[in-house]
Amino acid sequence: MRLSKFARILIGIASIFVTNVRIEGFLIIATVKLTSRKARCPKCGRCCPGYDCRDKPSWWLHLGLGSFRFIIEYAPRRVECPTCGVLVEKLPWARHDCRFSRDFEEMAAYLAQTTDKTSVSKLMGISWSTTGNIIARVVADKLDPRRLEELTKVGIDEFSYRKRHRYITVVVDHEQRRVVWAGIGKGEVALNEFFRELGKERAAKLQVVTMDMSAGYIKSVQNNAEQAQIVFDRFHVQKLVSDAVDEVRRNLNNKYRERGDVDAAKTIKSSRFALLKSRFDISAKDQSKLADIQNHNAPLYRAYLLKETLADVFDEKTVEEAKAELNRWLAWASRSKLAPFVRVARTIRKFKERILAYIESHLTNGLVEGFNNKLRMIANRAFGFHSADALIAVLFLCCGGIVLEPLLPKPWCPW
Numbered sequence: 001m002r003l004s005k006f007a008r009i010l011i012g013i014a015s016i017f018v019t020n021v022r023i024e025g026f027l028i029i030a031t032v033k034l035t036s037r038k039a040r041c042p043k044c045g046r047c048c049p050g051y052d053c054r055d056k057p058s059w060w061l062h063l064g065l066g067s068f069r070f071i072i073e074y075a076p077r078r079v080e081c082p083t084c085g086v087l088v089e090k091l092p093w094a095r096h097d098c099r100f101s102r103d104f105e106e107m108a109a110y111l112a113q114t115t116d117k118t119s120v121s122k123l124m125g126i127s128w129s130t131t132g133n134i135i136a137r138v139v140a141d142k143l144d145p146r147r148l149e150e151l152t153k154v155g156i157d158e159f160s161y162r163k164r165h166r167y168i169t170v171v172v173d174h175e176q177r178r179v180v181w182a183g184i185g186k187g188e189v190a191l192n193e194f195f196r197e198l199g200k201e202r203a204a205k206l207q208v209v210t211m212d213m214s215a216g217y218i219k220s221v222q223n224n225a226e227q228a229q230i231v232f233d234r235f236h237v238q239k240l241v242s243d244a245v246d247e248v249r250r251n252l253n254n255k256y257r258e259r260g261d262v263d264a265a266k267t268i269k270s271s272r273f274a275l276l277k278s279r280f281d282i283s284a285k286d287q288s289k290l291a292d293i294q295n296h297n298a299p300l301y302r303a304y305l306l307k308e309t310l311a312d313v314f315d316e317k318t319v320e321e322a323k324a325e326l327n328r329w330l331a332w333a334s335r336s337k338l339a340p341f342v343r344v345a346r347t348i349r350k351f352k353e354r355i356l357a358y359i360e361s362h363l364t365n366g367l368v369e370g371f372n373n374k375l376r377m378i379a380n381r382a383f384g385f386h387s388a389d390a391l392i393a394v395l396f397l398c399c400g401g402i403v404l405e406p407l408l409p410k411p412w413c414p415w
Helices: 003-011 102-112 117-124 128-142 188-198 215-224 234-259 262-269 272-276 284-296 298-313 319-334 339-350 352-361 366-381 388-399
Strands: 016-024 027-034 058-065 068-074 078-081 085-088 153-162 166-173 178-184 208-211 229-232
Touching: 003 016, 003 027, 003 068, 058 102, 102 117, 102 128, 102 388, 117 128, 128 388, 153 366, 166 188, 166 366, 166 388, 178 188, 178 388, 188 215, 208 215, 208 352, 215 229, 229 234, 229 352, 234 262, 234 272, 234 298, 234 339, 234 352, 262 284, 272 284, 272 298, 284 298, 298 319, 298 339, 319 339, 319 352, 339 352, 366 388
Parallel strands: 027 068, 153 208, 208 229
Antiparallel strands: 016 027, 058 068, 078 085, 153 166, 166 178
16 A cells, blocks of 8 residues: 555545655654645635645644654645635635644544643643634534524523623523523623524524523513513522521521520531431431421421422422412411511512413423533633633533534454
């Protein structure tokens, strides 16, 4: 087999001929030419007249061969496109205005989906900033341009990526289970940017929007997609009640300490996790603590029962049954003589219809919170991000439905 043919097989790129191969130190340089005589515009792909074949060829870094670096050498032509202007011709192995092959960039992006940028830069032999630029190019090329089409059920949440209240807003498609939009900031202004990009026609197709009780997000959805049903995440509602239970516990603990009843204060302090756990997860030790609270501390046990009863409301099968149960719970919480629960009951009564909307859709913000946890892991392994744009690029790479299939070794084992 000729060396040029062997090099062509190693490169694995169609539409080229390898005319020469030479080795310079740890570089394997393959000089190539295109099989097609027609030059194409790199942006629109139109056939255009090519000219100005350069005397000095350019290099593109390809996937390595062991400790050797593979270089593609070619003298590209310029094309004069009537639409895009004068540009360098379209190349089958690289993106426009880039000195790395597509296979090289997709391998780097594939590694970036599972590890940090510093490790990728060491493995691929490129700088840290170049890794970020490669991720941005791959995301721009591979991200589904129709991801905002036919959106009907979305989830919205914010993510804090840096100190001093630096946030990004994340929008997730519940049906495709992927991130479809992310923007800098939070609240009404940030979400308005999503609706501006979405457009009025596509925004009119939204049916359900899940979120927490953020006033800014509520206002933005009401102004831009008033037909959409806002569903408050049930776990955020239950967290309000859990926080109320913990506030009652802390108040009683401080009250007993001021009286000098150290034993009672110690018992209440050690009961925190028993009170906050679901009744389906408590251990025998937790049951003993709850029994002691039931016998000796009626207000705290009443707070625990209120928490568990609200959880049962979300398990009702019909909206009518859930509404009746929630009304009974609100009446009980309002006359419970527990200030934190009176305050929570006032909040729940204000958003009652949007809370009960969960019974019909059974959608929560759990999917969005899951992506936020993954994003937190990405930020932690990178030791933080200075730029929100860099974080958003990695978010789309890992959670935007991008599937990369780089040139990996074929599975083979002779023994």
